[in-house]
Amino acid sequence: MYFCTKFLKHKKFNPGMVTIKKSLHLLTAALFALMPLVSNAETPVVSAHDSLHAATTETSHETHGSHDTHAEVDPSSKEFVKAYTQHHLMDDHYYSFFGNAEEHRHYGFGLPVILVDNGLKVFMSTEDFVYKGTVVENGGQYYKYYHGKVYKTDVAGTISYDEHHHPTNEKPFDISITKNVVGLLLATVLLFLGFTALAKTYKASPNNLPKGIARALEPLVIYVRDEMARPNIGEKKYKKYMPYLLSVFFLIFLLNLLGLTPLGLNVTGNISVTVCLALFTFLYVNFSGNADYWKHIFWMPGVPWPMKIVLAPIEVLGMFTKPFSLLIRLFANITAGHSVVMGLIAVAFVMKQTLTTPGAVGVSFLLTLFLTVLELLVAFLQAFIFTMLSSLFIGSAVEEHDHH
Amino acid sequence: MEKLINDFSLGLFFWQAIILVVIIFLLGKFAWKPIVNALEAREEGIADALAAAENAKRELTNLKADNEKLLAEARLERDAMLKEAREMKDKMIAEAKEEAQTAGAQMIAQAQASIQSEKNAAMADIKNQVSTLSIDIAEKLLKGQLADKQAQEQLVGSLLNDIKLN
Numbered sequence: 324m325y326f327c328t329k330f331l332k333h334k335k336f337n338p339g340m341v342t343i344k345k346s347l348h349l350l351t352a353a354l355f356a357l358m359p360l361v362s363n364a365e366t367p368v369v370s371a372h373d374s375l376h377a378a379t380t381e382t383s384h385e386t387h388g389s390h391d392t393h394a395e396v397d398p399s400s401k402e403f404v405k406a407y408t409q410h411h412l413m414d415d416h417y418y419s420f421f422g423n424a425e426e427h428r429h430y431g432f433g434l435p436v437i438l439v440d441n442g443l444k445v446f447m448s449t450e451d452f453v454y455k456g457t458v459v460e461n462g463g464q465y466y467k468y469y470h471g472k473v474y475k476t477d478v479a480g481t482i483s484y485d486e487h488h489h490p491t492n493e494k495p496f497d498i499s500i501t502k503n504v505v506g507l508l509l510a511t512v513l514l515f516l517g518f519t520a521l522a523k524t525y526k527a528s529p530n531n532l533p534k535g536i537a538r539a540l541e542p543l544v545i546y547v548r549d550e551m552a553r554p555n556i557g558e559k560k561y562k563k564y565m566p567y568l569l570s571v572f573f574l575i576f577l578l579n580l581l582g583l584t585p586l587g588l589n590v591t592g593n594i595s596v597t598v599c600l601a602l603f604t605f606l607y608v609n610f611s612g613n614a615d616y617w618k619h620i621f622w623m624p625g626v627p628w629p630m631k632i633v634l635a636p637i638e639v640l641g642m643f644t645k646p647f648s649l650l651i652r653l654f655a656n657i658t659a660g661h662s663v664v665m666g667l668i669a670v671a672f673v674m675k676q677t678l679t680t681p682g683a684v685g686v687s688f689l690l691t692l693f694l695t696v697l698e699l700l701v702a703f704l705q706a707f708i709f710t711m712l713s714s715l716f717i718g719s720a721v722e723e724h725d726h727h
Numbered sequence: 728m729e730k731l732i733n734d735f736s737l738g739l740f741f742w743q744a745i746i747l748v749v750i751i752f753l754l755g756k757f758a759w760k761p762i763v764n765a766l767e768a769r770e771e772g773i774a775d776a777l778a779a780a781e782n783a784k785r786e787l788t789n790l791k792a793d794n795e796k797l798l799a800e801a802r803l804e805r806d807a808m809l810k811e812a813r814e815m816k817d818k819m820i821a822e823a824k825e826e827a828q829t830a831g832a833q834m835i836a837q838a839q840a841s842i843q844s845e846k847n848a849a850m851a852d853i854k855n856q857v858s859t860l861s862i863d864i865a866e867k868l869l870k871g872q873l874a875d876k877q878a879q880e881q882l883v884g885s886l887l888n889d890i891k892l893n
Contacts, residue, residue, distance in 0.1 A: 414739055471734075498741050498742065503739055507746045508746070515757075518757075518758035519757055521758065522758045529766070529772065541762075544766065545766060548763065548766070565760075566755035567751055569763075570750045595734075595737070595740040595743060596743045598735065598740060600747070
């Protein structure tokens with residue numbers, strides 16, 4: 324709440340933004356008004372074994388190879404929506420844009436699978452490999468895809484399970500270019516294009532006005548600097564942390580926005596990504612921590628010595644809970660947003676019987692439109708909060724204490 | 728929680744870490760640093776320009792004040808000169824007046840003196856003539872009246888009367 328009010332309080336309009344504000348408004352309004360339409364075009368489809376797994380948790384896992392036998396998939400069933408949403412939230416080794424539930428088809432393109440297993444094993448994933456459990460042979464080894472992970476199997480693709488239905492097969496270290504990595508690379512390219520363009524405008528003179536998209540980026544850079552870095556880290560030291568804060572802010576913001584497009588990406592809603600981001604903040608905070616910072620953790624000044632002993636473990640725990648809260652907050656917010664959007668899109672299918680097709684699509688369209696606009700705010704807010712808190716933590720680590 | 732740990736993918740983590748490092752360093756070199764520096768340079772430039780404008784304004788005010796001071800001084804000087812001139816004029820007029828007055832008075836006095844002396848002379852002349860005339864008249868009268876003896880006596884008598892009365 325504090326940050327919310329602070330954010331609102333500091334919300335002021337940069338004069339440079341005014342001229343482009345109108346066109347930006349129009350553009351975003353148009354983009355996001357059309358978005359549910361495109362998103363709706365994405366017919367929910369789930370791989371047979373995912374939907375099957377969700378719907379009938381107790382079928383024999385041995386039969387996974389023969390998916391074609393489970394032809395009965397009802398896109399309007401709650402289990403299907405749940406499984407489909409679940410599937411969207413997960414990373415994937417195949418880039419699927421849309422699919423056909425009845426025929427178990429996914430339309431998209433394969434992505435390179437890179438495995439570290441006695442050297443690098445590289446092959447392109449296929450629809451069959453990812454969604455139908457086909458065994459792939461590479462370099463004398465057999466690999467099978469099961470629930471988002473690649474396992475080593477024999478030629479028949481046998482997967483053995485422990486008592487919790489967890490596969491016991493060996494997992495090679497998987498550094499595949501998954502859907503999320505593609506999203507990350509796309510975001511990186513976009514960031515490079517946008518910000519090298521912005522940097523270029525200043526080459527001749529710092530007084531040059533940026534053109535095009537860079538015009539919209541400049542106020543954001545100033546926003547990160549003046550609302551996050553400067554007040555939290557301090558005038559003297561903030562510059563050192565600007566590359567990190569700007570990178571994190573724009574990466575999260577852009578990935579959040581990409582997640583709202585029909586590209587079907589959910590990068591910032593993936594725990595691995597947020598763990599990595601939070602780990603970087605953790606490293607930045609603790610590697611820039613000065614003597615005062617460590618003293619406040621292990622031997623809190625200004626309190627009696629028994630308290631110092633009690634406080635030390637709490638403070639040490641605090642070192643980890645702070646970035647942990649960052650990673651959970653980002654992950655949970657984006658995951659929740661995506662889940663709800665997916666659920667509302669599913670209204671078009673689930674309510675088809677009661678509302679007729681146009682009615683269900685209309686209701687779904689309106690609800691999704693509303694939520695997408697809300698998610699637009701969340702996309703910015705989460706990037707803002709992550710960066711804001713990162714700079715706050717860094718600020719507390721580099722702060723000079725001369726009181727107590 | 729178990730699901731979260733299960734969902735955690737070391738491969739994705741690995742790529743995210745590499746990409747983040749690349750973004751921080753490459754964008755740092757080619758974008759963040761130039762942008763932040765340029766923004767700072769621009770802000771400094773603006774601050775300098777504002778300070779310069781402020782300075783110029785202050786100098787202008789100073790100049791204006793100086794001008795006004797000079798003007799006021801000139802005006803004072805002019806006033807003083809005018810006053811002096813007026814005083815001189817007044818003084819000259821007064822002096823001339825006084826001179827004229829004294830000269831006039833002198834002339835009047837001279838004229839009066841000469842009038843007086845003329846008058847005196849005239850009076851003396853008139854007295855002479857009157858006395859001559861009266862003597863002549865008296866002579867003629869006496870010659871006429873003293874032709875008889877009675878008249879002579881009567882005259883002596885009246886003269887005597889007159890003396891008595893005096």
